[in-house]
Amino acid sequence: MKKILAIVTACLLVILGACSNSTGSSEAQETKKTASGKTEVVFWHAMSGDLEKSLNKIVDEYNKSQDKVEVKPVFQGTYEEAQTKFNTVAGTKDAPAIMQTFEVGTKFMIDSGKIQPVQKFIDQDHYDTSQWEKNISSYYQVDGKQYSMPFNSSTPVLVYNKDAFKKAGLDPENPPKTYDELKAAAKKLTEKQGNKTSQYGFSILNYGWFFEELVASQGGLYVDHENGRKGDAEKAVFNGKEGQNAFNLINDMYKEGTFYNVGQNWDDMRAAFQSKKIAMFLDSSAGIKTLVDNAPFDVGVSYIPVPKEEDRQGVAIGGASLWMSKGISDETSKAAWDFMKYLATPEVQAKWHVESGYFAVNPKAYEQDIVKKEWEKYPQLKVTVDQLRETKPTPATQGALISVFPESRQKVVTGMESLYQGVKPKKALVQAAKETNRALEVANQK
Amino acid sequence: MSITRKWTTYLLLIAATLVLMFPILYAFSISFMSGAEVLEGKIWPSSFSFENYRDAFEKVPLLHYLINSFAVSIFVMAGQLLVSSLAAFAFVFIKFKGRDAIFFLFISTMMIPWEATMVPNFLTAQKLGWINNYLGLTIPFFALAFGTFLLRQQFKTIPNELYEASQVAGISRFRFFWNVVLPVSKTSLVTLGVYSFLTTWNMYLWPLLVTNTEDVRTVQIGLKQMQTQEISTDWGVVMAAVVVVILPTLLLLFLGQKRLQKGLTQGAIK
Numbered sequence: 001m002k003k004i005l006a007i008v009t010a011c012l013l014v015i016l017g018a019c020s021n022s023t024g025s026s027e028a029q030e031t032k033k034t035a036s037g038k039t040e041v042v043f044w045h046a047m048s049g050d051l052e053k054s055l056n057k058i059v060d061e062y063n064k065s066q067d068k069v070e071v072k073p074v075f076q077g078t079y080e081e082a083q084t085k086f087n088t089v090a091g092t093k094d095a096p097a098i099m100q101t102f103e104v105g106t107k108f109m110i111d112s113g114k115i116q117p118v119q120k121f122i123d124q125d126h127y128d129t130s131q132w133e134k135n136i137s138s139y140y141q142v143d144g145k146q147y148s149m150p151f152n153s154s155t156p157v158l159v160y161n162k163d164a165f166k167k168a169g170l171d172p173e174n175p176p177k178t179y180d181e182l183k184a185a186a187k188k189l190t191e192k193q194g195n196k197t198s199q200y201g202f203s204i205l206n207y208g209w210f211f212e213e214l215v216a217s218q219g220g221l222y223v224d225h226e227n228g229r230k231g232d233a234e235k236a237v238f239n240g241k242e243g244q245n246a247f248n249l250i251n252d253m254y255k256e257g258t259f260y261n262v263g264q265n266w267d268d269m270r271a272a273f274q275s276k277k278i279a280m281f282l283d284s285s286a287g288i289k290t291l292v293d294n295a296p297f298d299v300g301v302s303y304i305p306v307p308k309e310e311d312r313q314g315v316a317i318g319g320a321s322l323w324m325s326k327g328i329s330d331e332t333s334k335a336a337w338d339f340m341k342y343l344a345t346p347e348v349q350a351k352w353h354v355e356s357g358y359f360a361v362n363p364k365a366y367e368q369d370i371v372k373k374e375w376e377k378y379p380q381l382k383v384t385v386d387q388l389r390e391t392k393p394t395p396a397t398q399g400a401l402i403s404v405f406p407e408s409r410q411k412v413v414t415g416m417e418s419l420y421q422g423v424k425p426k427k428a429l430v431q432a433a434k435e436t437n438r439a440l441e442v443a444n445q446k
Numbered sequence: 447m448s449i450t451r452k453w454t455t456y457l458l459l460i461a462a463t464l465v466l467m468f469p470i471l472y473a474f475s476i477s478f479m480s481g482a483e484v485l486e487g488k489i490w491p492s493s494f495s496f497e498n499y500r501d502a503f504e505k506v507p508l509l510h511y512l513i514n515s516f517a518v519s520i521f522v523m524a525g526q527l528l529v530s531s532l533a534a535f536a537f538v539f540i541k542f543k544g545r546d547a548i549f550f551l552f553i554s555t556m557m558i559p560w561e562a563t564m565v566p567n568f569l570t571a572q573k574l575g576w577i578n579n580y581l582g583l584t585i586p587f588f589a590l591a592f593g594t595f596l597l598r599q600q601f602k603t604i605p606n607e608l609y610e611a612s613q614v615a616g617i618s619r620f621r622f623f624w625n626v627v628l629p630v631s632k633t634s635l636v637t638l639g640v641y642s643f644l645t646t647w648n649m650y651l652w653p654l655l656v657t658n659t660e661d662v663r664t665v666q667i668g669l670k671q672m673q674t675q676e677i678s679t680d681w682g683v684v685m686a687a688v689v690v691v692i693l694p695t696l697l698l699l700f701l702g703q704k705r706l707q708k709g710l711t712q713g714a715i716k
Contacts, residue, residue: 042658049674053505075671077654085655088568094577094658154676267485270678274485287677294482294678319676357677 031329038070039335044086044096046079046320047152054355062342069335071098079105079320080406090114091327097336099323100151104405106140106321107228110147111403115323119146121337132344133363135314135391139399140321142229149340152358153319154286156213157384158305162298164189164199164279175280175302179249182280182305186258189279200260202253203281205269206416208409209318210282211238212400214246217306219313222400223440229395232444233402236436238412239429245307247415247425254420261420264413270294284318285384286357292378301380303387314391316399319358357381359388404439411435470692477686484681498686506668507660508687515647515665516694521584522646523639530593530638531631535623537594538601539609549598556591561651568655582656583664587646593638600634601627633705640702644695665691 032040047055052075059071076082079102089095091114101109109115122129129137129146136150162172168188176182186201204210212222220242223233253259260278262269270287272278274295282304283291292299306312322343324336342348349360350368365371366385375382391397402408415432419425464471476484477498478491502508536542537549567586576582604627612622628635650666657663669691672684699706 046675048671049505049677049679051674051677052671074658075667077667077670078675081651081654088565088655089572092572094572266676267678267681271485271487274482275487284676290481290678294485296482296486 031331034070036067036070038068039331041069041071041098041332041336041339042096043071043073043098043100043322043336043339044076044082045073045100046076046082046102047100048075051152051356054352057355058343058348058351061348062339065342069338071339083108086325087112087114090325095325095327097325097328097332098339099325100320101148101323102320103139103153103318103399104409106147107401107403107405109323110142114326115147116326116333117145117147118149118324118337118340121324121333121340122146125337125341127341131364132361133359133388134393135388135397136317136359136361138393139317141398142401148321148323149344150317150361151320151322151343152286152352152356153317153361154284154358155315155317155384155388156210156282156304157285157288157387158280158302159273159283159288159291160280160300160302161273161276161295162300164276164297165300168279172298172300175300176305177303178309179245179305179307182249183253183256183258186253186280187256190258197257197260199276200278201258201280203260203262203269203272203278204250204416205262205266205282206264206413207266208412211243211246211412211416212409213282213304213315213318214249215242216316216396216399217304217313218242218245218311219394219396221396223402223436226395227398228401229398233400233440234437234444235440236408236433238436239426239433243429244426247419247429250416251419251425261417285359285381285388286319288380288384289357289378292380299380301383303383313394314397315387316397317359317388353381359385363389402440402443404436404443407439408432408436411439473685473688476681477689479682481678481680481682485678498682499690501680501683502672502687502690505683506671506687508665508668508690510660511663511665511668512690514662518580518583518653518664519643519646521580522587523643525584525588526590526593526642527635527639529588530590530597531628531635532623533589533594534597534601535627537598538604539606539619539622539627553591553595556595564652564655571656577656578658578662579656580662583653583662586652587642590642593642596638597631597634600631604630633708636702636705637708640698640706643698647695 032042034040043059045052045055052073056073059073063070074096076085079100082099083101083105086095086099086101090112099115121127132150136153137146139153140146140148140150158175160172160175165172165175165185168185170185170188176185182202189199189201190197191199215222215238220238220240221227222236222238224235224237225231225233227233250259254261260272262272262278262281266284266287269278269281270283270291273281273291276297288299288301303312304315322340324333324340328336343352344362346360346362346364346368349362349365350371352358353360353365354370354374360366360371411432415428418428418431472489475490478494478496479488479498483491533552537545571577571582571586574581576585608626609622612626617625648666649664650670653664654667654670657667669684669687672687673679
């Protein structure tokens with residue numbers, strides 16, 4: 001409920017912010033300098049906890065490595081809160097030069113008119129973007145234009161309890177790859193004590209992202225117009241065959257009693273896994289390392305399951321990217337671009353990957369020694385990278401581009417939850433699609 | 447009261463206390479646990495170490511945030527007490543045209559949710575250059591309709607004859623306010639003070655909006671800073687910080703509880 005409220009207020013503020021912004025002038029701001037004459041680049045982010053620590057370390061090293069630019073990272077709350085704040089101040093002197101926005105905010109940022117595409121700097125600088133991981137950077141590309149610089153990216157993976165696999169007589173090195181295998185394994189993994197189930201086979205968090213990924217991995221689109229990448233999306237298409245497969249899977253397993261409803265909270269889901277309440281679940285690749293560290297058993301990681309092996313298309317990324325805001329001076333934008341380039345170097349990306357668990361934007365990072373060492377310790381991390389690199393670049397795995405994504409996700413979650421109340425999968429999906437259509441219609445009218 | 451009745455009363459009270467206090471007790475217990483223990487759903491930590499507390503102070507500048515929160519809360523409390531009591535005094539003792547109409551208009555602002563005025567307020571603060579400043583964190587909260595209402599109800603219990611007598615004796619309005627009205631309204635003032643301190647202490651969104659540097663940020667932002675979204679949060683450390691953060695509020699609550707109860711019910715019965 002709180003989350004919905006937050007989203008609603010965020011949307012409201014976005015609108016209010018958009019209205020009030022017309023009063024602000026759009027002239028370029030002066031370059032801010034620090035006392036020592038360095039160009040100041042303010043960098044707003046939503047990285048909290050250990051992530052913020054790693055990020056601050058990288059920024060510190062960058063600031064020390066040269067004497068022209070001083071980057072100032074500022075934590076601005078969750079992605080939603082940061083976005084709200086950005087919308088309110090964009091174009092004024094309080095606006096940041098670099099803004100981190102989550103992947104579903106991509107379309108919104110493009111349409112906002114408050115940013116400048118990084119493609120501008122790529123062209124000016126003749127920067128070679130082919131060194132970036134194609135499957136990541138393509139998410140932030142529209143009409144062949146790179147809009148933002150990919151930064152922290154993750155994908156979903158299947159996480160399973162190896163010890164439980166052994167106990168159930170399953171091969172821990174051969175996790176289920178298809179829906180049928182998943183169902184069979186979950187059945188074996190489900191343990192009952194009397195009338196109560198002490199261990200469930202499988203679970204998916206009630207979160208739109210996992211549904212999107214299950215659809216994308218089968219090559220299914222989320223919205224029409226090639227996932228909104230060829231013109232503005234008008235209709236949701238996730239209620240097609242692929243979406244039904246995903247919903248049917250959840251529904252079937254829930255009915256069989258092998259699926260556990262973990263709710264909407266990431267930490268609840270992980271707690272259920274650690275306490276052996278569930279034996280397999282889908283998680284973000286970025287969370288794997290802490291999961292391995294905290295689990296009192298062996299943790300295995302595998303690709304997300306598909307209905308049939310030949311359907312496998314790969315995954316779309318989640319996470320966030322860095323945007324260059326508009327209305328800052330040329331000098332500041334150049335300084336910000338210099339920092340972005342620094343972030344994309346293999347050395348920095350290697351550090352980032354090892355410390356955060358997010359993917360490296362620059363695949364050369366994986367050849368760095370620290371990554372190799374880390375992979376020896378956590379072979380699970382390599383699996384996550386392999387899954388991404390084996391992804392076939394199609395509009396499906398590029399990810400959908402719609403401005404009302406947060407809203408649509410909420411509808412899908414409602415659909416997922418209605419399954420547990422006995423609503424037919426098809427009906428739940430159609431309902432979610434219908435409501436997404438309505439949101440799209442309203443958004444397109446603006 | 448018979449002994450059995452006493453026993454049952456106290457047993458019930460203890461049970462109710464436990465239920466009510468459980469979140470805080472559990473937070474306290476989690477603050478000593480390692481990440482794995484939290485996720486396994488243990489109730490009690492296997493060993494007591496202060497590692498989480500150390501981490502909490504290391505991860506974010508918690509001490510600095512605490513000082514900021516204190517400063518901001520004290521300022522807002524003082525400001526609210528001053529503005530509310532003066533406004534309430536005017537509404538009760540000074541007769542002017544349309545007084546009641548203005549008062550009800552004033553009270554009706556309580557109906558407007560604070561979130562609705564947040565963005566306009568922010569733009570005003572921005573124009574005034576109050577961003578990244580204690581001014582932006584405190585001044586917008588000085589005028590409080592609830593506080594004025596609470597104190598007005600209290601001031602109304604002071605007989606008007608007293609005011610008239612003081613006028614006859616040639617005592618200035620301010621001296622009457624300072625030497626007569628305030629001392630007899632201590633309970634309500636303490637109530638309002640505790641209330642405003644606690645609400646300011648717990649503010650999150652506004653401080654996040656108007657600050658961009660760690661120098662002026664408050665403690666609630668620090669708590670949020672410790673919680674990650676996609677990667678599992680280290681709840682032990684978060685709870686350690688929470689325990690540190692709620693200590694002042696708990697202390698204040700225990701110290702001011704009697705007066706708080708009295709003051710709040712006073713306003714309600716009127």
